[in-house]
Amino acid sequence: MKEYVISKNDAGQRLDRWLAKTVPLLPGPLAQKYIRLKRVKVNGKGSKRDVRLQIGDVLQLYINDEFFQQPSEENAFLSVFQPRLDLVYEDEHLLLVNKRPGLVVHPDETERVNTLITHIQAYLYQKKEWSPYREHSFAPALCNRIDRNTGGIVIAAKDAETLRIMNQKIRDREISKYYLAIIHGKMNPPSGKLEGFLLKNEDKKQVKVFDHPISGGKSAATLYRTLQSRNGLSLVECELLTGRTHQIRAQFAAAGHPLLGDGKYGREKDNKRYGRSFQALYSYRLSFDFTTDGGILDYLNGKYFQVSQVDFVDEYFPNT
Incomplete structure (x- = not known):
């Protein structure tokens, strides 16, 4: 739980808009859910999302610690509330994903959150198959790439051994x-x-x-x-x-x-x-x-x- 006291600069804002600014990694739909579940308390009580905050209000946020990190390429997956993946195949080692045209595979100068690898990481994180907060955790990675406006099958490795084997098989044309x-x-x-x-x-x-x-x-x-x-x-x-x-x-x-x-x-x-x-x-x-x-x-x-x-x-x- 984290606690905040509303200052003069934050007073007058709606609760949901203050929350989006204060916890930018928290997806909007999840923030609304937490407000409804009273995991966001104003002066010790549940509140509506459109309430206007006042100077001195005490806010208590019962939200997982990872959402309070500073946004970066490594934690962008936290911002994905509902991963959009068209799965062709999945097992314990890999995913085959049908990437839609228009979606970039990795973050670039034009897009940080809505990328194929971010959606894959969010999917596996929400399934509790992967977490970057475990010691020596491997980050799911893509074995091949496809241009933004080309669609088709992309291979994603769930573990380091799969990534190594797949990369070698691609190099050897197998x-x-x-x-x-x-x-x-x-x-x-x-x-x-x-x-x-x-x-x-x-x-x-x-x-x-x-x-x-x-x-x-x-x-x-x-x-x-x-x-x-x-x-x-x-x-x-x-x-x-x-x-x-x-x-x-x-x-x-x-x-x-x-x-x-x-x-x-x-x-x-x-x-x-x-x-x-x-x-x-x-x-x-x-x-x-x-x-x-x-x-x-x-x-x-x-x-x-x-x-x-x-x-x-x-x-x-x-x-x-």
Whole structure:
């Protein structure tokens, strides 16, 4: 329990607004619940959320200590009252989460709280499967990343051993990642392999594709096959053989067939014609194809996981 005495500077505020300012990590809906449950007392009694505080009022807050910390990237999960996760699979070691387009995976300069990893940590904290306040506690971590406006399956490790194994399997290409994408036009041939070297421009947050090795460039390879073509668009399945930044987006654009909706590598006028404002790209399937020992995760070998629905497929290629 923590106790506060209202000073001249805080007098006149509503109780709920004072509480939001004083305990910023406490989610608003939870604060309202605590007020209703009389875990927030004014002069020793329960109170309504819209009561105006007076000089000298004594407030007693029966709230868990962790909510009184200063907000930081490490404790942002406390601010998430109801985690929003579309779980594809979960067991004692990991989560497979279907990330929605528009959600960043990690905190950045534009978003601190509403991120995929924050929602995952809040989910596991509220389930009492994880707490950063235990000695030597491991923080749940992502094993792979997906761009903000790309949707699809992200792997999250619940323990350090899972994170180590997954990172190694990804590096050794023992986890196959499949994407669905819609491109402008038709690929010729309909199936094949895109290869090149990608050079990243950090200032523009963009990559350029070269057909020859270049200083600072990284090799990139993508298998693709056309599933359907209609109305000037093609639905393609892509398998990443390497995992470079913007790999699929940049390679198809370099081949003359940018992704539908891609404002960074495509043409705005073409995207407007189809009413799509962000890239039609989805990491829809993961396959665990271990060729070496998987340790505590060996039970995953030979299994695959797939999302049940991809919005742009339903919109542009119904009945596929």
